[in-house]
Amino acid sequence: MIDAIDLTRELIRRPSVTPADAGAMDVVEQTLAGLGFACRRMRFGAIENLYARYGTARPNLCFAGHTDVVPVGDAGSWSKDAFAAEVVEGVLIGRGAVDMKSAIAAFAAAAANAIEAGRVKGSLSFLITGDEEGVATHGTKKVVEALQAEGEGIDHCIVGEPTSSETFGDMVKVGRRGSINVDIKVEGVQGHVAYPHRAANPVPVLLKLLTALQTKVLDEGYPEFQPSNLEITKIDVPNTATNVIPGVATARLNIRFNPNHTGASLAAWIAGEAENAVEGFKGFATVTPQISGEAFLTEPGPFTDVVAAAVRDAVGREPELSTTGGTSDARFIRALCPVVELGLVGTTMHQVDERAPVDEIRKLQAVYERLIARYFEAFA
Known part of the structure; x- marks a missing residue:
């Protein structure tokens, strides 16, 4: 079993400011390998990427995210060391707490529970890059191109970007300009x-x-x-x-x-x-x-229904299906399969004292667990 908070803190303690990896990808790889995932490191230029898959059957539900983070800025303005990953009154402070090491940890914990419970009626995969916050030329774009060339089958994808607007679970992204x-x-x-x-x-x-x-x-x-x-x-x-x-x-x-x-x-x-x-x-x-x-939209249908239902199950809220905000690596993944983004409240991403309440990280894990369960019930 995996504790999402402990794993998030372990990832934050790797100061993986683009293009540095600082051992963050090793942490993800070791975690997933321990769950039985077949892990492939895919290095392009100076960027570390990882594709990991549990199972060989279809459908294949993929989680995509990034271990790289933006610079700290004025380190002296932080209330705590940006890479110490301290929890203060139930809030985890650190660069990457929201964007988006917590989501990687939450999905890994959800995957562990799903595997243990026998709910994976196909495959689960992770597509993790170290080049989302940079120029994004040697990260997800290159991995997607390589997977396409190999004929790797991915049926649907969840990106763990911090999509909630004001309250956790109030918004998921189904497209981007x-x-x-x-x-x-x-x-x-x-x-x-x-x-x-x-x-x-x-x-x-x-x-x-x-x-x-x-x-x-x-x-x-x-x-x-x-x-x-x-x-x-x-x-x-x-x-x-x-x-x-x-x-x-x-x-x-x-x-x-x-x-x-x-x-x-x-x-x-x-x-x-x-x-x-x-x-x-x-x-x-x-x-x-x-x-x-380019602009893209994942049309409302069975997949978006599964995602929205998972949010309702876990937090009792009907999420808005939105296309607002900036770009993300979903713009590359859409070439492989339908993609939806779902994560924490993003109000402190890239800021001094970036932070995420511990209970919201656990809620995100709960949403991901329900999503995995509903996904294989609907598509397997």
Whole structure:
């Protein structure tokens, strides 16, 4: 048997700030191997990943999560050492307590109980990465590609991200908006401010382009999704002089988009607006997009019903099925199978004194136990 609190504390004590592993993956592997899981370490670049499976039959219910965490920030502002995993008045304090070492521990404990009770009428698996909080290029994305190439069958997946909004169990995520980052560089001709006819100032051109992008209403929303939004995150003109017209101006923006769009369609729109902005200008604009993920939705049906019923069983609450929030590794896993995210209240994730009540971690384990039981009753 596994104690979810003890395992969470053991994981927190491994300071696995991306891309460091600090032994966190060893802890997960040893825990699952002790339950009879066949464990495979899948290292890509500097990133440690793990795929572990109990059983060989279908259906295969997978739990996905990450052992890496964000930096501590100002360590002196923490009330306790960020990696000491101390419990104070029933609250576990530490980096990763919410996001999301507790969920890994809770599902491992739930899996142990399910195996002991003989409820696994197929397979359980874990897909754990050390690259969710970073650039996410050598983590879940690579593991999914490898599993697809091998023909590994995963039927449904639960991601342990902290999805609850205000009260534990009030929300699960059944989809996410897509995300695209775009760097824009406008290059003109540098010159003296007293002789503007000899220069080509890129700043007005960049402002014209950003205004056109910002004022565009992308959409009014999409079923189950909020409207897409474009946010300018950086503007820079590398000019320290007061009498020089700069030769370069740059900007960065991010769009969170619903299924009305694709990353490619938005990149093409921005490139077209850039062409319009530089028309007649003695210079040019360069648009460099990076698509972090496409929008997706796990449609309501038997799988989402199982997840919602598990929450009702354990905490007596009907969860909202939501697509709000940022991106997660679910955007990669959806290529394998339907995916839903379910975890703790996320209000303190990434903050100083990140923390989770011990009783909520145990409630999460209870939800996962009911989910496993209901899943194999419904799909086996």
